[in-house]
Amino acid sequence: MEQIKLKNKYEVLTDVQVIKQGGQIVRFRVENIRRILAILVSDDILIEELMQEIIDNIDQNIITTEIISENVYNTLINAGLDLQARQYKEKALSKRAYYQEQLNVQTKLDQFVGGDKQVLNENANKDSRVYNTTRDLTAGVSAKAIGLRMLPKKVANAHLKGDVHYHDLDYHPYSPMTNCCLIDFEEMLQNGFHIGNAEVESPKSINTASAQIAQIVANVASSQYGGCSADRIDEVLAPYAELNYHKHLKEAKKWLPDEEQHEPYALAKTKKDIYDAMQSLEYEINTLYSSNGQTPFTTLGFGLGTNWFEREIQKAILQVRIGGLGREKRTAIFPKLVFTLKKGLNLEKEDPNYDIKQLAIECATKRMYPDVLMYDKLIELTGSFKAPMGCRSFLQGWKNDDNEEVNSGRMNLGVVTLNIPRIAIQANGDQEAFWEILEERLSIAEEALVYRVARCKDAEPENAPILYQHGAFGTRLAKDEDVDSLFKGRRATVSLGYIGLYEAATCFFGPNWEHSKEAKEFTIDILKVLKQHTDQWGDKYDYHFSVYATPSESLTDRFNRLDRKKYGSIEHITNKEYYTNSFHYDVRKDPTPFEKIAFESEYAPYTSGGFIHYCEYPNLRQNPKALEAVWDYAYDLVGYLGTNTPIDQCYECGFKGDFEPTAHGFKCPQCHNTNPETCDVVKRTCGYLGNPQIRPMVKGRHKEIASRVKHLHLDDDVSELLKEDSNRALNKETRMRILSHLDKY
Numbered sequence: 001m002e003q004i005k006l007k008n009k010y011e012v013l014t015d016v017q018v019i020k021q022g023g024q025i026v027r028f029r030v031e032n033i034r035r036i037l038a039i040l041v042s043d044d045i046l047i048e049e050l051m052q053e054i055i056d057n058i059d060q061n062i063i064t065t066e067i068i069s070e071n072v073y074n075t076l077i078n079a080g081l082d083l084q085a086r087q088y089k090e091k092a093l094s095k096r097a098y099y100q101e102q103l104n105v106q107t108k109l110d111q112f113v114g115g116d117k118q119v120l121n122e123n124a125n126k127d128s129r130v131y132n133t134t135r136d137l138t139a140g141v142s143a144k145a146i147g148l149r150m151l152p153k154k155v156a157n158a159h160l161k162g163d164v165h166y167h168d169l170d171y172h173p174y175s176p177m178t179n180c181c182l183i184d185f186e187e188m189l190q191n192g193f194h195i196g197n198a199e200v201e202s203p204k205s206i207n208t209a210s211a212q213i214a215q216i217v218a219n220v221a222s223s224q225y226g227g228c229s230a231d232r233i234d235e236v237l238a239p240y241a242e243l244n245y246h247k248h249l250k251e252a253k254k255w256l257p258d259e260e261q262h263e264p265y266a267l268a269k270t271k272k273d274i275y276d277a278m279q280s281l282e283y284e285i286n287t288l289y290s291s292n293g294q295t296p297f298t299t300l301g302f303g304l305g306t307n308w309f310e311r312e313i314q315k316a317i318l319q320v321r322i323g324g325l326g327r328e329k330r331t332a333i334f335p336k337l338v339f340t341l342k343k344g345l346n347l348e349k350e351d352p353n354y355d356i357k358q359l360a361i362e363c364a365t366k367r368m369y370p371d372v373l374m375y376d377k378l379i380e381l382t383g384s385f386k387a388p389m390g391c392r393s394f395l396q397g398w399k400n401d402d403n404e405e406v407n408s409g410r411m412n413l414g415v416v417t418l419n420i421p422r423i424a425i426q427a428n429g430d431q432e433a434f435w436e437i438l439e440e441r442l443s444i445a446e447e448a449l450v451y452r453v454a455r456c457k458d459a460e461p462e463n464a465p466i467l468y469q470h471g472a473f474g475t476r477l478a479k480d481e482d483v484d485s486l487f488k489g490r491r492a493t494v495s496l497g498y499i500g501l502y503e504a505a506t507c508f509f510g511p512n513w514e515h516s517k518e519a520k521e522f523t524i525d526i527l528k529v530l531k532q533h534t535d536q537w538g539d540k541y542d543y544h545f546s547v548y549a550t551p552s553e554s555l556t557d558r559f560n561r562l563d564r565k566k567y568g569s570i571e572h573i574t575n576k577e578y579y580t581n582s583f584h585y586d587v588r589k590d591p592t593p594f595e596k597i598a599f600e601s602e603y604a605p606y607t608s609g610g611f612i613h614y615c616e617y618p619n620l621r622q623n624p625k626a627l628e629a630v631w632d633y634a635y636d637l638v639g640y641l642g643t644n645t646p647i648d649q650c651y652e653c654g655f656k657g658d659f660e661p662t663a664h665g666f667k668c669p670q671c672h673n674t675n676p677e678t679c680d681v682v683k684r685t686c687g688y689l690g691n692p693q694i695r696p697m698v699k700g701r702h703k704e705i706a707s708r709v710k711h712l713h714l715d716d717d718v719s720e721l722l723k724e725d726s727n728r729a730l731n732k733e734t735r736m737r738i739l740s741h742l743d744k745y
C-alpha cells in the first residue's frame, strides 16, 4: 500500500523542475534522493519513509537544489538521524569547498608544487621532470583555474562534477587557442613563410623542404594545444625531390662521359637524398620540444602518390621507421605514420603500388605504425579523403567559394566529452530516464561547444602568426582581419566527444551484451542522437559540429574515478577503474579481429568527427599475411585501422615481445628489467603510441592497457577464422581477394 502511494506521488512530481547551481533547469528525479539516502541509511523501509516525507515537503513546481538540500537535512533531523544529517551537510559543504578550490589559482599552484601525482601524469606525452615541461604544467595549473571561472557557470559545474569534460582546460579558454589542424605545407613551402625574425624562402631541395617542415611543426605545435598533421606528404614533397634530380642530372651531364649513365646516376643520388631527408625529418621531429614541453603530436599521411618521386618518398618513410632510432634502434613514436590503402593503387597484387603495401605491412609488424586509412570508406564516412588531424580527428568534406575541395589549412576548435556511463548509472534501469538525462547533458555540451567557438574567435592574427599570417591555416590574414573567416561556414570543426558505450549498455543489458541485437541497437541509438544534435547545431551556428570518439587518454580514468566516488564500485562498470573508449569492444574480451572490426563498423556512420579502430595481435613478424588479411577485410568496413602488436625490447637480456604489466608500469618477462634506459616499451595509449616506461600513464589507462587481450593467436589459421566470420556476409569478391593474398583460394 505504502509503495503504491509513493509511486503515485512520484508521477505527480514529474512536473517539478529543479534549478541547479549553475542555472540549468532539469526535471526533479526521486531516484537522485534515493541514491543519497542509500549512502547514509541502510534500512530500506526507513529510506522509503524518509523519501515520502521529503516528497511531501515539496510544494512548489520550481525549486532550487538549495531548497532540496535543506529539505533532506531537516527530514533527517526530524527522524532523529542527527549523525546522518551532519554527514549529509558535511558532504555538501566539502563538495562546494572542492569546487571553490578548483577555481583558486593559489591553491592549485600549491598542490602542484606539493607534487600531486594526478597533475603530473595527466599527459602521457609530457615528461614532468624536465624544466620546460614543469613551466608548462605550472602555467597550465593556473590557466585551468582561471579558465574554469571564465566558463559559463553551468558548464564549469558540469565539468567539475564529471557530467561532461571540457578538454584542454590548461590552455583553453584561458587562451583562445585552437585545437589541432592539417598544416597547409604545400602553400607554405611554395610561397615561403616567416618564423620569428627569419624570412624563409621556398626550398630548392627535398632536404631543405623536410628541414622546413620540422621548423613549421615546432612552431605550429607551440601555437595550438592539439596535434598537427601533414596530409599527402609524399605528394607535397615530390616536386622538391624533383629539384634534387635535375641538379644531379646536370652534374652527371657535366662529369660523366657515358650518356647511358646520366639518368641512373641522377636517380640513385636522388633516392639517397630522399632517404636522408626522411631520416632527418623523423630524427628532428623526435628531438623537437615545443614550448608546451613535449614532442609535438605529429602525423604524416602518405601513400597515394604514383610517380617515381612519390613512391620513393613513401618507401623511404617506411624504411626509416623500420630501421629504428639511434644506436639501439628504438621504435620512433613520432611522427605517427598513416598509410593509405586504395583500390586500384595498392590493395591488390596487380596494383602498381602493391609493393609499398607490403613494405607498410612489414613496418607495422615491426614498429606498429603505420596505421592505415581506407580511401573509399573514408570518403563515404567523412565526405572527402584526408589524413586525421592529430591522432584521430577528421575534417569533413568542404569546398571553398571556387567550389574546390579544401582539407589542408583547416582546423578543429576543441572537444567537449559526455560521460555516457554516468547517464546510464543515473537512469537506474529506466531507458526513458536515460534519454531524458542525455538530452539535459547535450544542452550543456551545446553551450560548452558554442563557448569554445566563441572564445577561439577572440584570437587575433598576431597571436599565432604561423597559423593566421604565414600560411599554416591556408589563408594568410592581415593583422586586422577576423580569424572567424577561417572558422565559419563549416570550414572548422568542433567536436562532441563520448566515452563508454560498453559500460552504458552494461548498465541495462549486463556485461556480455555484444551479441544482443537490442543492446547493440541501444548503443547505436546513442550515437544517432548525438549526431542528430550536432547536425542541428551545425545548421543553427554554421560551424561543423561533429561526433568524436574521444581518445580519453586520461579521461578514461577521471570519469571512472568520479563515478566510483559517487556511486561506489559497480561490477563491470566502475570497478574496472577505467571506462572503455568510445565505441570500442570491451578490451577484456577476445573476438577475432574480423568480429571486432565488423562489430565496431556499425558505429562508423555516426561518429565521423573522429574515430580509429584497432586490434590486438601476437608477434606478427613471421606472419605478415595475417595482418594483410585483416587490412583487406577492414577495407570495405572501416575508415581507419591501427595495429597493436608486441614490439617491446629488453637490452639487458635480449627479449623481444610483450613486456608484462606491473602495478605501475611494465617489466621484462624474462629478466624482470624495468629500467627505461635499458628497455624499449611501446604501447598504444590511444590513437598515438607512447613509451609508458619513460612517461607513466594515469592509473586507469594503465589498467585498461593491462586488461587488453589478443584478438589473434600465434597458431590461428586466418583463413579458417575468416570462414567462421558469420557476423557479416562478406561479398564474394572481398573474400576471394583476402584469400588470394593468403594464397588460399
Ligand SMILES: [Zn+2]
Pocket (backbone or CB within 6 Å): 650, 651, 652, 653, 654, 655, 668, 669, 670, 671, 672, 673
Ligand atoms: Zn630482459
